Amino acid sequence: MDDASFWLGGLTAVTGGLMAVTRRNAVASVMWLVGAFLGMSVLFLGMDAGFIGVIQVLVYAGAIMVLFLFVIMLLKLTPAGLARVDRPKMTIAGILAAGALTAILCAVAVASPAWTRDGTDAAIRARTGTLVQGRTAAVADRLFSDHLLPFEITSVLLLAAIVGSVALTKRKV
Amino acid sequence: MDAVMNWFGTPVGSAVVKVLVVGNVVPLLVSFLVWLERRVAAWIQDRTGPNRVGPFGLLQSFADLLKFIFKEDVLPGHVNKPMYLLAPALAVIPPLVALAVIPFADRMMIADLDTGVLAVFAFSSIGVYALALGGWASNSKYALIGGVRASAQLISYELVLGLAALGVFMITGSLRLHDVVTDQANGLLIDGTLRDGFLPKFFDWNIWKQPLGALLFFIAALAETNRAPFDLPEAESELAAGYHTEYSSMKFALFFLGEYAAMVAISGLFTTLYLGGWTLFGAENLFAGTPALQTAWQIAIFTGKVVFLLFTIIWIRWTVPRFRYDQLMDLGWKRMLPISIGWLVFTALATWAYAQHVR
Numbered sequence: 001m002d003d004a005s006f007w008l009g010g011l012t013a014v015t016g017g018l019m020a021v022t023r024r025n026a027v028a029s030v031m032w033l034v035g036a037f038l039g040m041s042v043l044f045l046g047m048d049a050g051f052i053g054v055i056q057v058l059v060y061a062g063a064i065m066v067l068f069l070f071v072i073m074l075l076k077l078t079p080a081g082l083a084r085v086d087r088p089k090m091t092i093a094g095i096l097a098a099g100a101l102t103a104i105l106c107a108v109a110v111a112s113p114a115w116t117r118d119g120t121d122a123a124i125r126a127r128t129g130t131l132v133q134g135r136t137a138a139v140a141d142r143l144f145s146d147h148l149l150p151f152e153i154t155s156v157l158l159l160a161a162i163v164g165s166v167a168l169t170k171r172k173v
Numbered sequence: 174m175d176a177v178m179n180w181f182g183t184p185v186g187s188a189v190v191k192v193l194v195v196g197n198v199v200p201l202l203v204s205f206l207v208w209l210e211r212r213v214a215a216w217i218q219d220r221t222g223p224n225r226v227g228p229f230g231l232l233q234s235f236a237d238l239l240k241f242i243f244k245e246d247v248l249p250g251h252v253n254k255p256m257y258l259l260a261p262a263l264a265v266i267p268p269l270v271a272l273a274v275i276p277f278a279d280r281m282m283i284a285d286l287d288t289g290v291l292a293v294f295a296f297s298s299i300g301v302y303a304l305a306l307g308g309w310a311s312n313s314k315y316a317l318i319g320g321v322r323a324s325a326q327l328i329s330y331e332l333v334l335g336l337a338a339l340g341v342f343m344i345t346g347s348l349r350l351h352d353v354v355t356d357q358a359n360g361l362l363i364d365g366t367l368r369d370g371f372l373p374k375f376f377d378w379n380i381w382k383q384p385l386g387a388l389l390f391f392i393a394a395l396a397e398t399n400r401a402p403f404d405l406p407e408a409e410s411e412l413a414a415g416y417h418t419e420y421s422s423m424k425f426a427l428f429f430l431g432e433y434a435a436m437v438a439i440s441g442l443f444t445t446l447y448l449g450g451w452t453l454f455g456a457e458n459l460f461a462g463t464p465a466l467q468t469a470w471q472i473a474i475f476t477g478k479v480v481f482l483l484f485t486i487i488w489i490r491w492t493v494p495r496f497r498y499d500q501l502m503d504l505g506w507k508r509m510l511p512i513s514i515g516w517l518v519f520t521a522l523a524t525w526a527y528a529q530h531v532r
Binding site: 027028051057063067070162166169170 | 253255256259286287288291292294295296298299301302305306308309310317320321324325327328331348506507510
């Protein structure tokens with residue numbers, strides 16, 4: 001991954017995430033979170049994982065967050081109407097939990113063999129022969145061979161959800 | 174001077190040139206489209222339409238643009254300022270970025286992405302925020318209803334749009350839009366021999382292999398671009414102007430530009446997926462000797478098909494009345510979605526059977 005896409009994507013994702021949890025206005029939070037997802041997509045693209053990067057935008061930024069925004073618009077949340085969380089114990093517990101999660105993730109990342117590996121394009125090409133692991137065909141190759149059963153179960157689950165939502169809104173005949 | 178010319182030959186240089194050309198030609202095409210819309214509407218309703226500014230009224234849109242620039246830019250006091258200002262920008266950027274992956278001639282596109290059409294869908298799905306935010310931030314009843322309608326409609330029909338396009342990728346075997354175009358220009362394999370005359374090449378277009386898919390895609394595309402009979406988000410007779418009721422001057426013009434640019438983008442995508450893109454039954458190689466002329470000729474073919482589609486969209490707007498909201502949701506979820514899933518299963522079976530037959 002080149003430095004430019006790392007800093008652009010990383011800074012956008014971190015800033016977006018921080019702003020999303022600190023904004024008082026729920027719609028502003030949603031939009032900052034969309035920004036964070038776009039930043040993460042840039043990180044994926046920088047790692048030559050174009051398919052995951054595009055799906056990140058299509059599914060998270062383009063579909064799921066729109067539903068969030070849709071619900072918030074209908075609820076007409078105003079900053080004044082939101083309950084303030086100013087119990088100090090809750091704040092301390094939250095900071096501790098977030099700190100613990102960050103520490104665990106850092107520990108796992110540093111302990112993994114990928115941490116000390118040379119991440120430059122030339123090194124990756126020397127190691128794997130190609131740079132195409134993230135490409136669409138490569139993703140499909142793994143998805144429809146090694147991971148076929150989980151993939152099928154997930155798709156049946158999603159189909160059941162669609163049929164269920166249509167059945168729930170159908171008028172009685 | 175030589176250094177500058179050489180820089181244009183580099184990948185970055187040629188990309189910059191293409192971005193500048195597409196980024197300027199599309200707004201120009203939009204101004205032509207607005208004129209076309211008004212003229213066709215007038216023609217269908219047996220009126221004259223704008224015919225005073227320039228030949229056939231062609232410069233009308235530029236006069237309108239000047240008016241937009243010189244109008245007072247009102248910022249209402251009751252709006253949520255950051256979101257109100259963000260919405261028009263989000264209306265224009267996604268359709269223009271989506272055009273970057275659409276090939277308008279052989280090897281002529283800004284980005285030849287491996288994910289191709291998924292990128293187009295990803296960018297156009299960002300466009301929903303413009304309508305939702307514009308409606309919400311305006312803090313007005315009409316705008317809010319328009320925004321809610323728009324976002325519900327867009328996420329419903331996005332699903333059908335994607336499912337309909339999947340059939341094309343099943344028979345092509347690639348998401349890359351360049352491959353989709355060249356796959357439609359081979360001619361047909363009949364009795365084990367490749368026939369590449371005029372008719373076989375004509376029937377190699379995906380619209381003949383995916384008739385129902387193309388129809389579903391076209392209907393969903395009308396809904397995605399808020400065109401009649403799916404223009405409920407801005408339904409003039411019910412909602413004043415929908416999500417952009419509170420916008421004035423150039424901010425309103427940006428919404429306008431975004432909507433028409435989205436029409437151009439989706440027509441370009443339809444042309445690429447179903448109408449053979451820049452190919453024309455072999456006639457696209459008419460000027461194979463001179464590359465510059467060849468490219469211009471292919472761009473002309475592509476533009477011709479896009480303009481024909483845009484005309485069809487306008488024609489539909491002035492022919493069909495608007496849906497009621499429950500009809501819209503019924504059509505999307507209970508009719509088009511099951512049909513598109515059924516068509517997908519049929520395409521999968523047919524592709525499998527064809528593969529068996531050819532082997």
